[in-house]
Amino acid sequence: MKNKQLPPSILNAGKAFLIPIALYFVLLLLIRERIGNWNSIVTMLVLSVVPTITAYGLSFGFVSGIMDFSIGSLMIIAGVCSSLAGHYFGLPGMLITAIVVAVFLELIVGGLFALLKIPSLVITVGTLMVFEIIGVRLCVIFGELFPQISTGQYVKTAENLTFLGAPPWNFVVLILVAIAYRIVYYRTKFATQARMIGSDELIAKNIGIKPLNVKFATFLVGGFFLGIAAMVSACYSSAVGYKRELASLTMVFKPMMAVIIGMSLERFVKMHVGIFIGSLCISIIFTGIIALGWPDSLQDIILGIFMIVVLAFPTIRKSIADASRRRNARHLFEHQQENA
Amino acid sequence: MMKKFVAVLLSMIMVLGLLTGCGNTAPASSTPTPASNAEPTQNNDPAPAPQEADTPAAPALPEGYKLGVIDWSALGLPLYVAALGMEKDLCATTGAELVTTTLSGYDDAAFMAAYEYLIDQGCNGCVVTTFSEGPISLIADMMEEAGVDWFLANRQISDPDLKAKVFGMDHFVGNCFCSEEDNAYDMVRQLHEKYGVKNLAVLGLTQGDLNGDLRDKGIARACEEFGVTLLTETRGIKTVDDVTNSVEGIIASYPELDGIFIVGGTVTNGALAGAAQALANHGMSDKVSIAMIDIAGGMSAYMGEGQPLKLVAGGNTIMDVLFATTSLINHAMGVNVDAEPYVIGTHMMNIFSIEDANDYDEYIENTSIPMIAGEKWFETIVGKTVDEIQAFSDNFSIAYAKSLRG
Structure with missing residues (x-):
C-alpha cells in the first residue's frame, strides 16, 4: 500500500498556522472561561482584517527597503474623504474616493522620495506631519460645511455602509483583497523587481533594474491597498477622526509587524497568508491582554517580545542546525582518526 | 569663475541672513518686556477706580x-x-x-x-x-x-x-x-444606581495625565464602594479604530459587561462613535450603558431610546x-x-438626554x-x-x- 502524505503546501501552511494556534492555546490555558468561545475567535479574526489590508499596502515598499511611516495619516485623510463621499455617492463613491485619495497622497510621498533622493524615513515622517494637519483641517472644514456628517473632530460613515466593516462582509473584502495582492505580488514584474531590490540593490542595478522607479511604483501600488484599508476601517468603526502630534504614527506598527512576520513565514506560506497570520497573532495577543485584565502597557512589551522571538526563530534554528552539523562533522573526523 | 560666483552668492546670502536676523530682533528689543513695562507695575499695585462718595462707580481696568x-x-x-x-x-x-x-x-x-x-x-x-x-x-x-x-x-x-x-x-x-476625582466617582455612582451597571470597563487616558489620574482614583473608589466590578481598562487609545478594537475585545472576553466609562471623550476623536459601533456590531447597544467625560460633538446621536450613551459630564x-x-x-x-x-x-x-445635549450646545458651547x-x-x-x-x-x-x- 502506498504511503499517502499530505501535499507539502498544506503541511507548510499547517506549520505556519501553528503560531496563532499555539498562542490561542496558551490563552486558553490561562483564561479558558473568557477566551474559549466562538465569539472570541470571531473577534480575533475581525480585529485582524484592517491591519492585514494595511500591511498589504505597506509590504511592497517594505520588501524593497522603504519604511513608510506616513500611512496612518494618509489613511485618515482617505478615510475622512471616503466617508463623506459615501454619504452622497454610496459604496462606489466611497471606494473610488478612498483609492484615488490614497494613491494621490502616495504619489506625493513617492514623488518627493524619487525627486529629492533622501531617506524614506525622513520623507515619510515629514509628510506624515503635513498630512496630519491636512486631516485636522479637513475635519474642521467638513464640520462647518456638513454638520450632519462631521462634528469637526471626526466624520461619520454612512450607516448603510458600515456593514462592510462587520462580518461576514469584512472577510469577503479581505479575501478579495488578498487575491488581488497575491496576483500583484507574485505575478507582476514590478513586485519581483521590488523584492530583488530589497535583497540586493546593487545586483538589481547591475541587471538593469531602476531602483528609484520601482520604489516609486511601490508607493502607488501600496496606495491602492491603503485606500481599501482606509475604507474598511471607516466602515468598521463608523467614524474617522483626525490625529495630531504624530499620533497616527502608531497606526503603522501593527501592520509593519505583520509584514515582518509574513516575510519570516514566507518559507512556509505565501506572503498574503503570512501577513494575515501575523495580524492574527497580534490580535490574539491584544484580545488576550484585555481578557487577562492586564494593563495595556504590557501589550507593547509582549508584542515587542513576540516580534523578536518570531524574527529570531529562523536564526536560532539555523544556529542549532549549524551546531549539529559541526558536532556530526567532529564525530566523523574523530571516528576517521580512530580508524586510521 | 563658477567658484567665485558661488562664493559671492553665499556671502550675499549670509549678509542677508544677518540683516534679516537683526530686523527680527530689533522690534522685540525695542518693545519693552512686561518686566520693564510700566503696565505690570500698575498691575502689581492696581489703582482702584476713583470712587465717588455717594455714587459707587463700576471698577475700571487700567x-x-x-x-x-x-x-x-x-x-x-x-x-x-x-x-x-x-x-x-x-x-x-x-x-x-x-x-x-x-x-x-x-x-x-x-x-x-x-x-x-x-x-x-x-x-x-x-x-x-x-x-x-x-x-x-x-x-x-x-x-x-x-x-x-x-x-x-x-x-x-x-x-x-x-x-x-x-x-x-x-x-x-x-x-x-x-474635582475630577469626585466627578468620576459620582458618574460611576450614577451608572450603578440609575442604570444598574455592575461590570464596568474603562477606556482611560494615558497614565501621567493629571486629570486622568484623578478620574481613575474616583472610578476605583466608586467601584469599591458600590460593589461594581472593574473588568478591564485600556489606556492611551489613539484612533477610532483602536476604540472599536478595544470594545470588541472587551465584549468578546467579558460577556457580563454592562457599562463602559470613556474617561476622555475628546482625547480620541470619535471615541464614542467607535465604542457605539462595536456595541452595535454585537447587538449590545441597549445592554451596555456608556458614561463619558468631555462633551463631544455629535453625542446626541448615541442618546435616547435603545442607545448606549446614558451620561455625559463636562463643561x-x-x-x-x-x-x-x-x-x-x-x-x-x-x-x-x-x-x-x-x-x-x-x-x-451632567447631560442625560438629547434635550440636555441640545440645550448645552445652544446655550453654553454656542x-x-x-x-x-x-x-x-x-x-x-x-x-x-x-x-x-x-x-x-x-x-x-x-x-x-x-x-x-x-
Whole structure:
C-alpha cells in the first residue's frame, strides 16, 4: 500500500498556522472561561482584517527597503474623504474616493522620495506631519460645511455602509483583497523587481533594474491597498477622526509587524497568508491582554517580545542546525582518526 | 569663475541672513518686556477706580491692559471656539486687549514657548493651563520674573511642595479646577444606581495625565464602594479604530459587561462613535450603558431610546476659562486683591438626554453667541467677590445658562 502524505503546501501552511494556534492555546490555558468561545475567535479574526489590508499596502515598499511611516495619516485623510463621499455617492463613491485619495497622497510621498533622493524615513515622517494637519483641517472644514456628517473632530460613515466593516462582509473584502495582492505580488514584474531590490540593490542595478522607479511604483501600488484599508476601517468603526502630534504614527506598527512576520513565514506560506497570520497573532495577543485584565502597557512589551522571538526563530534554528552539523562533522573526523 | 560666483552668492546670502536676523530682533528689543513695562507695575499695585462718595462707580481696568490666553480653537472643538468668543467679549466689554497664541505641540516645551510668547507680547495677565504638573513650576518662575499676573485654570496641583510654592508667589492670582476625582466617582455612582451597571470597563487616558489620574482614583473608589466590578481598562487609545478594537475585545472576553466609562471623550476623536459601533456590531447597544467625560460633538446621536450613551459630564473647561479670565480682569481692577491667591471650584454639568445635549450646545458651547455677553458680565462675575463668583459656579447649570440669554 502506498504511503499517502499530505501535499507539502498544506503541511507548510499547517506549520505556519501553528503560531496563532499555539498562542490561542496558551490563552486558553490561562483564561479558558473568557477566551474559549466562538465569539472570541470571531473577534480575533475581525480585529485582524484592517491591519492585514494595511500591511498589504505597506509590504511592497517594505520588501524593497522603504519604511513608510506616513500611512496612518494618509489613511485618515482617505478615510475622512471616503466617508463623506459615501454619504452622497454610496459604496462606489466611497471606494473610488478612498483609492484615488490614497494613491494621490502616495504619489506625493513617492514623488518627493524619487525627486529629492533622501531617506524614506525622513520623507515619510515629514509628510506624515503635513498630512496630519491636512486631516485636522479637513475635519474642521467638513464640520462647518456638513454638520450632519462631521462634528469637526471626526466624520461619520454612512450607516448603510458600515456593514462592510462587520462580518461576514469584512472577510469577503479581505479575501478579495488578498487575491488581488497575491496576483500583484507574485505575478507582476514590478513586485519581483521590488523584492530583488530589497535583497540586493546593487545586483538589481547591475541587471538593469531602476531602483528609484520601482520604489516609486511601490508607493502607488501600496496606495491602492491603503485606500481599501482606509475604507474598511471607516466602515468598521463608523467614524474617522483626525490625529495630531504624530499620533497616527502608531497606526503603522501593527501592520509593519505583520509584514515582518509574513516575510519570516514566507518559507512556509505565501506572503498574503503570512501577513494575515501575523495580524492574527497580534490580535490574539491584544484580545488576550484585555481578557487577562492586564494593563495595556504590557501589550507593547509582549508584542515587542513576540516580534523578536518570531524574527529570531529562523536564526536560532539555523544556529542549532549549524551546531549539529559541526558536532556530526567532529564525530566523523574523530571516528576517521580512530580508524586510521 | 563658477567658484567665485558661488562664493559671492553665499556671502550675499549670509549678509542677508544677518540683516534679516537683526530686523527680527530689533522690534522685540525695542518693545519693552512686561518686566520693564510700566503696565505690570500698575498691575502689581492696581489703582482702584476713583470712587465717588455717594455714587459707587463700576471698577475700571487700567488702560492698555493685555490679557494673554492660548487659543485652542484650531482643534475644531466647539468648546474652545465658544470659550474664545467669551474671552473676546469679556475683553471688549471691559476694555482689555486680548492677546492669543496657539500651541506648537502638546508637550511641556510647547506650553513654555506659548507663555514665553505671551510674556514677550507685553501681557499683564495670563491664563495658564497645562496637561501635567511638570511645567507649572517653570511657568510660575517665568511669570514671576516677568511680573505678569497669572491664573492656573483647569488643573489641580497635587504636589504639596509645588502648591506651596505657587500659592506663595506674588503674581499668582488663583486657581480654578473641577474635582475630577469626585466627578468620576459620582458618574460611576450614577451608572450603578440609575442604570444598574455592575461590570464596568474603562477606556482611560494615558497614565501621567493629571486629570486622568484623578478620574481613575474616583472610578476605583466608586467601584469599591458600590460593589461594581472593574473588568478591564485600556489606556492611551489613539484612533477610532483602536476604540472599536478595544470594545470588541472587551465584549468578546467579558460577556457580563454592562457599562463602559470613556474617561476622555475628546482625547480620541470619535471615541464614542467607535465604542457605539462595536456595541452595535454585537447587538449590545441597549445592554451596555456608556458614561463619558468631555462633551463631544455629535453625542446626541448615541442618546435616547435603545442607545448606549446614558451620561455625559463636562463643561467645566469652559467655566474654568471663564473664571480664570474674569479673575485676572477683576484683579487688574483691584477686586479681590486681598483675597488672593484663591481657589474657585467648578463642577461638570451632567447631560442625560438629547434635550440636555441640545440645550448645552445652544446655550453654553454656542460658537456664535457667547454665553455671557455685554453688561451681563458685570451682573454675574466681573467685579464680584470670590464668594459671589463661587456661588455663581455652584449654582451654574444648563438651565441657568439658558436664563442668561434672556
